[in-house]
Amino acid sequence: MVKLIFIILAGIGVIAALMVVSLKNVVHSAFCLIITLFCVGCIFVLLHAEFLAATQILIYVGAIMVLVIFALMLIDSRETANDRRFHHQSQWVIIVGVILALEIVIFIIPKSKFIVNPEKMIAQTAEAGGNTQLLARYLFTDYLFAFEFASLIILVAVVAAVFLGKRLSPTGKRE
């Protein structure tokens, strides 16, 4: 049953991903990416990562993609829609990509052995009282530094966006 759900989600996700890179209209690509991101979020649920599934939907679909669509509104994408979509000789890139993917999926993945031991995780989650609690416990102890440092990254992104977005008057001086 779980396998069937996985196959359906993966199938929809891959088809939508292919449409992202091949569709002509940028807005359609963005919407296809939303479908892919949604499927990936559902796959996170299959992997017992409920908090990240929620984060995926909230931040990726809710924030990042809205930002992209907003940016597409500000620039005139109709003008670019009539142009050539691809670089020259991109068919070679596609062929190489397909070969690489097949090679890895058929030859490398079956040969690699990974440790499979999910029982401990299930026990830990039950002990902590849920996936979110377990994540929080580690995020605010072992990974505290990374958490605090991420705030600096967001700060610099805010400074960057404000600086770049600020309108300049024709003389180059600040308004």
Add this chain to the structure above:
Amino acid sequence: MVPISWYLALSITFFIIGIVGVVIRRNVIVVFLSVELILNAVNINLIAFSYYLSSITGQIFTIFIITVAAAEAALGLALVIVVYHNKGTINVDEISLMRW
């Protein structure tokens, strides 16, 4: 239970689609969307490994990847708008991305 190799195969597929998208598409926004596909491939990998290895680290890493992706989206789209205003196009070979 779904075997781990299925998740890996899915993530490799997303990864290759993303790379091909970055290389072949001319529109910067689509290139950006393709990079998001690559990041999602990474997230699937990390979370699948996190579950099968019983180690929470992968999920923590994913949180930070999503955070950074949001920060970069803000920066990237601001940049795209600046370039569009100055140049009137967002196609990458017109802004000579692949020149040696």
Add this chain to the structure above:
Amino acid sequence: MQYNFVVLLGDIKQISAEMVIILTIVVIMLMDILAPRGDKTLLAYISLGGTLLAALVCCTWNGVEQSIFSGALVVDRFAFFFKLMLFTITALTQLMSINYVKLRNINRGEFHALVLFATLGMLIMVSGADLLSIYLGLELNAIACCVLVAFLRQNVKSNEAALKYFVLSLFSSGILLYGISLVYGVTGEINIYKIARYLSGQQNVSHPMLHLGLVLLVVGFGFKVAYVPFHMWVPDVYEGAPISVAAFLSLGPKAAGFAVLVRIVMVAVFTLKVEWSILFSLLAVVTMTLGNLTALCQENIRRLLAYSGIAHVGYMLMGLVAAANYPQLGITSVIFYLLCYVFFNIGPFGIIILLCNKHKICEFIGDFDGLSVRSPLSAFVMTIFLLSLAGIPPMVGFVAKFLIFMAAMKAELYWLVAIGIINSAIAMFYYLRIVVAMYVRAPKPGLKINASPSLTIALAIMVGFTLLMGIYPALFIGFARYSIATLL
């Protein structure tokens, strides 16, 4: 998982240099908001002061090596060496920027804050002990640098360069992350030391996914260090970015990237040394040959410096290849090369700033015609830098290259040394072309020196160190050797 307040305070004390930088950023941004119309030159001096103070604080380190924040960062000699180097690079950039930003009308608080942000990212990269903090440091650096490249907002070249930098940085970090995820999947760890422990405990480490992960990791770092698959941004960014930012980018991310690479390949995956040494030797050959051959046909000095920088990365990778068999010798040669590269590679950018004025940037070789007549001193200084870059004997560039080639000879990589020597010979041609232009050709009208005290100080420091390191390299080689003693 036990974590109490006392431990936390102790850990924060270990990163006090970084805290000084953060505080300086906060002060600069607050002052920028509180005095929107004022002159921002004060902020430039504050940021310079913050860097110097942080360097001083860094020097008070008591020499005790430990990992802090539950293994997120590590305080060791290797990180100490690179931190001092990064503070030097930042301080030189700031000195060169003070006058230049006024000239280009970009004297704004954000500029000074962003330079410090970029430095902070690199400081975390060099002391990062797990792949998560390394990744976060890298992204902080990438975002800050990207905005710095785009800082000349009305300049189309600057915009394009920033967009290119952004797209490639995003793409390369995607590849890097995929590599990290595979390494994590195989080893179950993201901490460099724990990965090393796991791999040394395995009998058979040749796991195909680990190999794939390692290749992707190395390729992903290629963006920061500027070797082959991700070198395309370098010329355009050097050409489009503000010159002092180009000088910063030519050294800072490269040094930090090399520090991370050394830490990863020498500690985490040293057991896979056969695989990565083959990978690096291929990258080294392609990188230096491509860099040198394309540098030959450049007329723009900034693009020329970009390609020559790519070629220099190729030489450094040779040292890394040699380090697979002779860790001590190989890594010493690489980081000594980086150390002296700081001074003689930022130098030419300083000279370009010296020659630019409000209306014109002298960036073509033709613009340097007859510089020796107009200003013998600056022509002489430029010659010193160029001879060092070319690696001509009395200069430090020669010593550095000699060390690298010696390490490679000892590791019996004769073919690599042969290619390296041929490349150095090619490189000599394009460096000497600029020297010939300065000394032989007749001067052009309109060439004017635009010296400012801060720029003069920066140039004096760079020339002084270039000469000092050439005369007495043993001191600096000793420092490099000291810094890696506990890493290997």
